[in-house]
Amino acid sequence: RYDIIIVGAGHGGAQAAIYLRQWGFAGSIALIGDEPELPYERPPLSKDYLAGEKPFERILIRPAAFWDERSITLLPSTRIAAVDPAAKTVAAADGRSFGYSILIWATGGTPKRLGCRGESLGGVHFIRNRAEVDAMTAEMEAVRQIVVIGGGYIGLEAAAVLRKLGKSVTLLEAQDRVLSRVAGEAVSRFYEAEHRAQGVDIRLNAGVAAIEGEGRVCGVRLVDGTLLSAEMVIVGIGIDAAAAPLQASGIAGVNGVDVDVFCRTSDPAIYAIGDCAAHENAFAGGMRLRVESVQNAHDQAACAVKAILGQPEPYRAVPWFWSNQYDLRLQTVGLSVGDDQTILRGVPASRSFSLLYLRKGRVIALDCVNATKDYVQGRKLVEAGAMIDPGRLADTNVPLKEMF
Numbered sequence: 482r483y484d485i486i487i488v489g490a491g492h493g494g495a496q497a498a499i500y501l502r503q504w505g506f507a508g509s510i511a512l513i514g515d516e517p518e519l520p521y522e523r524p525p526l527s528k529d530y531l532a533g534e535k536p537f538e539r540i541l542i543r544p545a546a547f548w549d550e551r552s553i554t555l556l557p558s559t560r561i562a563a564v565d566p567a568a569k570t571v572a573a574a575d576g577r578s579f580g581y582s583i584l585i586w587a588t589g590g591t592p593k594r595l596g597c598r599g600e601s602l603g604g605v606h607f608i609r610n611r612a613e614v615d616a617m618t619a620e621m622e623a624v625r626q627i628v629v630i631g632g633g634y635i636g637l638e639a640a641a642v643l644r645k646l647g648k649s650v651t652l653l654e655a656q657d658r659v660l661s662r663v664a665g666e667a668v669s670r671f672y673e674a675e676h677r678a679q680g681v682d683i684r685l686n687a688g689v690a691a692i693e694g695e696g697r698v699c700g701v702r703l704v705d706g707t708l709l710s711a712e713m714v715i716v717g718i719g720i721d722a723a724a725a726p727l728q729a730s731g732i733a734g735v736n737g738v739d740v741d742v743f744c745r746t747s748d749p750a751i752y753a754i755g756d757c758a759a760h761e762n763a764f765a766g767g768m769r770l771r772v773e774s775v776q777n778a779h780d781q782a783a784c785a786v787k788a789i790l791g792q793p794e795p796y797r798a799v800p801w802f803w804s805n806q807y808d809l810r811l812q813t814v815g816l817s818v819g820d821d822q823t824i825l826r827g828v829p830a831s832r833s834f835s836l837l838y839l840r841k842g843r844v845i846a847l848d849c850v851n852a853t854k855d856y857v858q859g860r861k862l863v864e865a866g867a868m869i870d871p872g873r874l875a876d877t878n879v880p881l882k883e884m885f
């Protein structure tokens with residue numbers, strides 16, 4: 482029996498264990514994860530780790546000794562298949578069972594499947610964990626033509642790395658623009674133009690009918706009948722929350738696990754944090770949603786740990802995010818949920834600009850491309866929900882910090 486069990490040894494779970502010890506918790510802690518490795522950072526999987534520019538040791542969240550020194554029990558390669566909230570136990574798929582006083586659920590998400598024929602062929606990859614990226618890397622030298630399915634951040638980042646590695650890359654997006662779920666049109670069009678200039682063949686409105694091949698992938702069939710040759714396929718079309726064991730135990734939640742402002746689930750002894758936690762986000766106008774970012778995983782870990790330690794503080798962290806593609810650094814602050822106006826600040830062709838998102842006249846988010854000053858200064862505007870004349874926001878001669 483452990484005082485605290487954390488299920489999921491990714492960004493949120495590892496950080497929760499770190500905060501518990503940092504803030505003086507002396508009881509027993511088990512960090513249970515289904516991957517074999519020590520906790521590691523996920524963002525490099527579609528960036529410098531995929532590019533072969535960073536060895537695995539450099540993406541570890543903490544070195545091995547850190548966990549030992551703090552008496553945090555790591556239980557790797559352990560998949561939790563069931564939770565019994567009444568008995569306060571979690572059961573692993575291999576039959577082991579562990580008792581807890583407090584449970585923190587931090588299981589992230591699993592990649593969405595296309596649901597079409599050929600998805601399980603050799604050479605079809607989903608970028609979510611190290612094992613998958615290593616499998617991809619092992620095949621990399623032998624392949625030239627790669628089809629990336631999905632024009633979200635992960636698909637675009639992977640495409641950028643693959644071009645750098647000299648591969649021929651076709652990127653398929655089902656919508657009429659890339660990043661359609663997360664960014665405004667100006668940002669989408671900018672990234673489309675950049676990728677095309679770098680040699681990526683971007684196909685918009687491209688529905689996938691099937692992945693072709695026998696044993697191993699040889700092509701992708703589009704809904705309109707087109708057949709694209711492919712020696713490797715990378716699918717990045719989003720994730721579903723990995724919450725099934727908790728939901729099956731009766732804990733509330735449809736899209737993930739529902740939590741309150743202290744990251745508590747419908748069971749007071751169970752918390753949920755990170756990609757799997759559906760919370761009412763103050764920066765999304767109070768809408769219940771899941772936020773898939775390192776920021777959210779870290780800050781919800783802090784929120785849950787404070788509540789566990791008897792010093793609850795409602796979750797109200799400013800959302801931020803980044804994406805690296807080629808020499809472009811995109812930095813986002815806020816959530817562009819329900820925006821009704823966008824304002825372009827700067828000229829995309831200069832490869833340094835920002836897009837500001839407004840809801841009812843208030844600044845709710847910024848996407849800043851190679852524009853770190855706007856990102857840093859815009860944070861205050863988002864925090865305050867500032868109302869500023871759109872003409873001024875667009876004026877690059879006036880720094881954002883002078884507007885509020």
Ligand code: FAD
Pocket residue numbers: 488489490491492493494513514515516523524525526527559560561562587588589590608609610635723726754755756757772773774775776778801802803804805
């Ligand atoms: P995770 O870090 O995914 O950890 C969950 C862990 O739980 C995993 O190890 C999983 O295998 C394990 N698990 C799941 N189910 C079980 C179970 N039943 N039993 C035991 N263990 C289980 N965010 C950014 O902010 N910036 C970026 O640039 C960025 N780039 C990304 C690039 C890639 C390729 C990916 C995949 C994600 C990226 N993200 C980025 C998102 C970010 O990594 C996630 O938001 C973050 O990892 C969420 O943390 P988490 O703790 O909720 O989940």
